[in-house]
Amino acid sequence: MGTARASAREARLSAFCQARFSFLTDTIIKVQALLKPPSAASAGALEKETNLPSFIRNPQDFWSGVIFLIFGLAAVIIGNDYAMGSAGRMGPAYFPTALGSLLAVIGAVSLVRSFIRHGEPIGRFAIKNLLLVTAAVLLFGLLMRGAGLLIATVVLVMLSGYASIKFKVLPFLAVAVGMAVFCILVFVVGLGLPMPIFGSWFGF
Template identity: 35%
Template sequence: MKSLSFDKVNGFAGLLFIILGGFFAVQAYGLDLGTAFRMGPGYFPLVLAVILIGLGLIVLIQATQVSGEALGAVAWRGMLLILPAPIVFGLTVRGLGFVPSLFLTALVASFASTRMTILRALLVAAAVTIFASLVFIEALGLPFRLFGPWLGY
């Protein structure tokens, strides 16, 4: 037996494809499959999901054969602060209104960089909020409330 060398990048990629393919396959199997003549809502997705699982397996097998580049640095701090930014906006835009919600969004995203100081972050967030309010609400006339019901408006 060969010593077990395992290429992380391809290994994870293969696993990810298999997991995602598995999810779609299980979901599609629960739908009406129909026949090739009159395909049900599950037919085409099931075929695709099986193909995806198959491709994932090939990638996984390749991972044990050749080793490629390393994974490299991962932006953990970035993920922790950039990804929640749109979620914050989605959760608060109706309740707080456009202005406070956008300010929060920009503020959260600002701290993704290690170079950001609190004062700079506040300044950037404030500037973005003012600019966006002028452009999107005043000039383009998007139908957003500037301040929402949570603040008593």
């Protein structure tokens, strides 16, 4: 009787150990499957799921075209609420409408080109460069009245150029000065817009 009980106890213990061992083995196999890198087929399937549709061959041109179109059309629509004026006597809507129309055309061309030409996928989002360009535009608006068009344009070009990996002080400074002179000749001398070349900080 005692031998039978011992045998039954050993059988239950053996079954319990086998069950625990099987559970442990299954767990290890599942963990290894999770840690194992995906195969080429699964990686390709994942890439197809996350990519744009196949008819969009150049994602960079596609998204830049969409952004240009949105901002350009928004400027044109907002400008419709103000007086247009003429080239010699610009109204408040003239410059935003002209710039918005040009931006929308560039966006449309970029959008069409994204369906024709092959291009690389979009890389990492450059937060630092975006902040530098945004700060340059804001500083241009803040410096226009106090420092004037000349200094505001130089600051705009230099600060936004600093976001480029090809930034060098002397070449970008030459471009900034040339751009400032060009803006003065076109907007102040040519069109007669009331933009101070040197602002109130310099006693003008």
